Amino acid sequence: MPLSLSDLNPALLKVEYAVRGELAIKAEAYRERLQEPNHGLPFDRIITANIGNPQAKGLDQKPITFSRQVAALTEYPPLIELGRDLFPADALARAKELCAEIGSIGAYSHSQGVPFIRRNVAKFIQERDGYPSDYNNIFLTTGASEGVSLLINMLITGPKDGILIPIPQYPLYTAALAQYSGVPIPYFLDESAGWLTRPDDVENAVQKAIAEGVKPKGLVVINPGNPTGSLLKEDAIRRLIQVAEKYSLVLLADEVYQDNLHRRDTQKFYSFKKIVSDLQSSVSLVSFHSISKGVTGECGRRGGYFETHNLSPEINALIYKMRSVTLCPPLAGQIGVDSLVRPPRPGDESYELWKKETDEIHQALASRTRIMAERLNQLEGATCVDSPGALYLFPRIYLSDKACKAARAAGKEPDTFYSLALLDATGICTVSGSGFGQKEGEFHYRLTCLCEGVDDYVGKLEKFHKTFMAKYAD
Amino acid sequence: MPLSLSDLNPALLKVEYAVRGELAIKAEAYRERLQEPNHGLPFDRIITANIGNPQAKGLDQKPITFSRQVAALTEYPPLIELGRDLFPADALARAKELCAEIGSIGAYSHSQGVPFIRRNVAKFIQERDGYPSDYNNIFLTTGASEGVSLLINMLITGPKDGILIPIPQYPLYTAALAQYSGVPIPYFLDESAGWLTRPDDVENAVQKAIAEGVKPKGLVVINPGNPTGSLLKEDAIRRLIQVAEKYSLVLLADEVYQDNLHRRDTQKFYSFKKIVSDLQSSVSLVSFHSISKGVTGECGRRGGYFETHNLSPEINALIYKMRSVTLCPPLAGQIGVDSLVRPPRPGDESYELWKKETDEIHQALASRTRIMAERLNQLEGATCVDSPGALYLFPRIYLSDKACKAARAAGKEPDTFYSLALLDATGICTVSGSGFGQKEGEFHYRLTCLCEGVDDYVGKLEKFHKTFMAKYAD
Known part of the structure; x- marks a missing residue:
């Protein structure tokens, strides 16, 4: 008899993990479709705003050079000697010590x-x-x-x-x-x-x-x-x-x-x-x-x-x-x-570069977060706590009864319905608030602050939001 | 009230994992003690024969060069250009493709x-x-x-x-x-x-x-x-x-x-x-x-x-x-x-080295296994299936009633008692058969075939075995 779900541990069937759930899977399918010449989608790229994965393709936050140099040298220790002219002294010394x-x-x-x-x-x-x-x-x-x-x-x-x-x-x-x-x-x-x-x-x-x-x-x-x-x-x-x-x-x-x-x-x-x-x-x-x-x-x-x-x-x-x-x-x-x-310290050969790289990342995250929060707060039917830390915003959206009814008819939570529509229209992939939990009757989504081109994609988000709210106005 | 074991999941308390259990922990303590000038131990090194960990310190099986080169290049992709003279063409091409x-x-x-x-x-x-x-x-x-x-x-x-x-x-x-x-x-x-x-x-x-x-x-x-x-x-x-x-x-x-x-x-x-x-x-x-x-x-x-x-x-x-x-x-x-x-193929720049490295490892494992099995089989009170594969031998030892009684008095399984005595006398760390399961009344231990200097350490093992068997002769 073939194995069926009912033969398996029921506890695992109850596990839910929205960050890599329906929205992420749909975005992945769109990403593959975008490689076709006549994909017929109303966007040209997926904006991966669903997961705190800074170095993902399309986000491309740069790794810290020092740590990657140490990683490469410990992977292939002959490089410590062979490549001594290619690496800073502190990375070479660190790799030697670790080896x-x-x-x-x-x-x-x-x-x-x-x-x-x-x-x-x-x-x-x-x-x-x-x-x-x-x-x-x-x-x-x-x-x-x-x-x-x-x-x-x-x-x-x-x-x-x-x-x-x-x-x-x-x-x-x-x-x-x-x-x-x-x-x-x-x-x-x-x-x-x-x-x-x-x-x-x-x-x-x-x-x-x-x-x-x-x-x-x-x-x-x-x-x-x-x-x-x-x-x-x-x-x-x-x-x-x-x-x-x-x-x-x-x-x-x-x-x-x-x-x-x-x-x-x-x-x-x-x-x-x-x-x-x-x-x-x-x-x-x-x-x-x-x-x-x-x-x-x-x-x-x-x-x-x-x-x-x-x-x-x-x-x-x-x-x-x-x-x-x-x-x-x-x-x-x-x-x-x-x-x-053990990051590089002042005086170490790698320190200046490390400082520059980390400062730039801190600044980019802070500035994107601020811009997104400001613009989300100006939208009708949305509010957003200006997040002081982490990598996310968790805006609240105020969905009409009509939107909620349409969602239920589609078998979706209302905020998932909103996030799916956002993905379909703009390629922006978020995670709906129901994946994180929220008060009964409230709706949110999570948006990372890792994507470059914030003006462009917040513009798309604004346009989508207005269209969605108008379509489902009570 | 402080947290106690009785507050925790009883299933986890029942978990046993002998490969990293009592014998391994004792060997680790000996290894630290060996670094002291007057350690007072009857051996100078720990022979790590308890775990299939070929590249462990003291075993030092060499990693395959090709795979480490690819690993280093993908860790730090600027090396693909910077270090183009240090790496074979196929490793560079592979890394570029993976990146x-x-x-x-x-x-x-x-x-x-x-x-x-x-x-x-x-x-x-x-x-x-x-x-x-x-x-x-x-x-x-x-x-x-x-x-x-x-x-x-x-x-x-x-x-x-x-x-x-x-x-x-x-x-x-x-x-x-x-x-x-x-x-x-x-x-x-x-x-x-x-x-x-x-x-x-x-x-x-x-x-x-x-x-x-x-x-x-x-x-x-x-x-x-x-x-x-x-x-x-x-x-x-x-x-x-x-x-x-x-x-x-x-x-x-x-x-x-x-x-x-x-x-x-x-x-x-x-x-x-x-x-x-x-x-x-x-x-x-x-x-x-x-x-x-x-x-x-x-x-x-x-x-x-x-x-x-x-x-x-x-x-x-x-x-x-x-x-x-x-x-x-x-x-x-x-x-x-x-x-x-996807190892290097004939014709690839790395193939000859890859072939040499892998052949040497295959030969070393085969030869050590054969030597160990032969000599173990010559011991009185021991038999050993000459293993055709994997990284281990699992010799059987025939322990006397006297040895079993001494073991029980020490609160140990008889084969654990034997393996602990082997470790104490020679620095050879094995895992006793009770960690793997065996028929009631039978005793074994697992020995990896990863250690260099097989003549030397099998010599020590033989000497220990004879002394132990004589000491506990019924």
């Missing part, structure tokens, strides 16, 4: 990651926060997602265990909760106050879950937010830690956008690790970081790490065991993490 | 892997088997393990679902079954016949499981075997496929050692895909391959793929969705897969 520590990058490393690189991560954290970090508590990963997924798998013991997640959230969290049959416990961010996280709302969500027989096990915080870009203030972090302490929740701090601040002269990122240390809190904390975001944008390299704090040696050993079944994270990703936490 | 297809390797690819690379994998399979392969059924992975784990997660719907695994087996299978709360259904390989797989034994195991209320969902076959190295004959494969068909089992064919044959002039590897196609069978099949083994040995790169065959589009879509949550496999691993399936 001596690691040996071949074709070998499995320690399952937590190369000890030398973990020590460098610990130093980076210590410099950032002013508190010690133990490299034994650092676990390098294949991007941040892998670590998040493992922690959720660990925390969920049965179908009545839950984890608090912000709404809107990055859909990895609901996907992992579906996969491991846990309950997502939503707490809503306040859009009217710039997507503010209100610790009282979090505590209310905890109490509501308990009243409904769900056991809250963890609290996910995304800072800066995805998809909202909002940045947590120090006091809010302090109060969230107190809520986690009070209800014995494990804090899962997704801090992969910590370097993506658009007003860096006035903003400050506070890590949960720092504030937990300030408070001398004993709360269990796992903090995630990645090379996929920030200004490195090295998504395809698959590198990241998490740091555990206040976990017992037995629990760290359990995490090690589970990591060891997957053998080790990719060495190219581990070396990417090393470059992230 | 054009992929764009930046810092971008997430398609979640199944770069389409161009999947097409190359499909061609490789087609050439190997003589049957078509569809690139839409190819899923690139972060090493083979990740795919195996996903398939087991998919197949297990509840605690009464089981999967047939060979005993001895590679402990990934029991680890994944423990993680996803499935039942391992053992079928025993016949050591007296060179670790032969007997399809009748497999069918008996299926029937026994059904009688015990367990629902068999899948059949794992490891060919060539790990830890046994045994190679399946065509007829056995045919009969295993018939068993899978009869009981609607999904065949999981772990073929990561397909290129590790020690008598290549007389041996032939038959893939399950080929024989399923010969039989025009409709059995559901998933076949795994990897760049970590073979002669590439690129473990740290984390690359591999699986091919699905006879799965419905809905099930392929489910697999795609689950892969998309992890975003994509590392691009360095994907490029490694491309080099595996």
Whole structure:
């Protein structure tokens, strides 16, 4: 008898991951069709605004030269000698040091990651926060997602265990909760106050879950937010830690956008690790970081790490065991993490170029975000929080009853209906708000700020929006 | 209240993964101690014979030059021009082609892997088997393990679902079954016949499981075997496929050692895909391959793929969705897969060197395996199947009652007790047979054939074995 879906794990059938869902798949099909001479589409390119993938074709954010030079030299160590005239001295020295520590990058490393690189991560954290970090508590990963997924798998013991997640959230969290049959416990961010996280709302969500027989096990915080870009203030972090302490929740701090601040002269990122240390809190904390975001944008390299704090040696050993079944994270990703936490310093041969490259990326992200938010806010039937960080805007759209009815008739969520129409008309690929979660009756979409030619494509978006709103005016 | 193990998923507590367990951890501690001037240990180096990690420090199997050149050039594409005098023409051309297809390797690819690379994998399979392969059924992975784990997660719907695994087996299978709360259904390989797989034994195991209320969902076959190295004959494969068909089992064919044959002039590897196609069978099949083994040995790169065959589009879509949550496999691993399936051909500038490098590795593995098996078989109280493939020997040791009692008194399995004593006395790190499974009352250990200086270290092993056997003579 042929295998059918009903033979398979029903939990996996419930997993949803909108970022690579219907809209992305349709955009991919359009992209292939565009290569035909008579494609008949009303646009000439796909504008990939659905995913935080800065180096994707068509976005083409440049990789940081220093880290790619180190990567190439460690891939093919004879180049350190053969190509000594082609590379700056600090890249050559760094590669030599890494090769001596690691040996071949074709070998499995320690399952937590190369000890030398973990020590460098610990130093980076210590410099950032002013508190010690133990490299034994650092676990390098294949991007941040892998670590998040493992922690959720660990925390969920049965179908009545839950984890608090912000709404809107990055859909990895609901996907992992579906996969491991846990309950997502939503707490809503306040859009009217710039997507503010209100610790009282979090505590209310905890109490509501308990009243409904769900056991809250963890609290996910995304800072800066995805998809909202909002940045947590120090006091809010302090109060969230107190809520986690009070209800014995494990804090899962997704801090992969910590370097993506658009007003860096006035903003400050506070890590949960720092504030937990300030408070001398004993709360269990796992903090995630990645090379996929920030200004490195090295998504395809698959590198990241998490740091555990206040976990017992037995629990760290359990995490090690589970990591060891997957053998080790990719060495190219581990070396990417090393470059992230040890960028060139003033005086190093690569410093000026590194500074120029990273400054340009920061500026481009900030300027695109500001321009998009301004213009979206001028549209009738749309509002948009001007995101202070991360790589996204999450505009709200006010859809008419007529639009909602047309959507339901087409078997779509209204915001998905809007985003599909946007894609069909302009080639702009976004992700509809229903993929991230939103209040009942509200509609949004997520738009990355990674695409060049912002004037051009925001112009198309404006034109589409006006046409759509006119077509479906009540 | 601090988090304790009892708050965590009990399934994960049950996971065991001996390859990186107690013995490996102790060896790692010894390795650090060896760096101290007065280490007081009776050996000067750790002989890493526990894990199939050919490029590990101390083993130092050289990477294939061509694939590392392509890797370096795709990491830092300006080198294609800058370093045109340092690289052979075919490596430069390959890198240029990959860069054009992929764009930046810092971008997430398609979640199944770069389409161009999947097409190359499909061609490789087609050439190997003589049957078509569809690139839409190819899923690139972060090493083979990740795919195996996903398939087991998919197949297990509840605690009464089981999967047939060979005993001895590679402990990934029991680890994944423990993680996803499935039942391992053992079928025993016949050591007296060179670790032969007997399809009748497999069918008996299926029937026994059904009688015990367990629902068999899948059949794992490891060919060539790990830890046994045994190679399946065509007829056995045919009969295993018939068993899978009869009981609607999904065949999981772990073929990561397909290129590790020690008598290549007389041996032939038959893939399950080929024989399923010969039989025009409709059995559901998933076949795994990897760049970590073979002669590439690129473990740290984390690359591999699986091919699905006879799965419905809905099930392929489910697999795609689950892969998309992890975003994509590392691009360095994907490029490694491309080099595996598209090695230099006669006439290419890199061909001679590639041929020399791969021949040398094949010969070294074959010769070490033969020498080790011969000498192990001459020891009293030990026998060893002369493994025809893979990277391992799995000698049997005949431990006395006295040794078993001493082991139990130390709280260890007898073979773990032996392997620990071997490590303490010689620095040779193996994995005891209990980590792979064996018949009640039998004892083994797994030894890789990757270490240089085989005469020297087999000498140490022989001396240890004799001393141990004398000490614990009944």
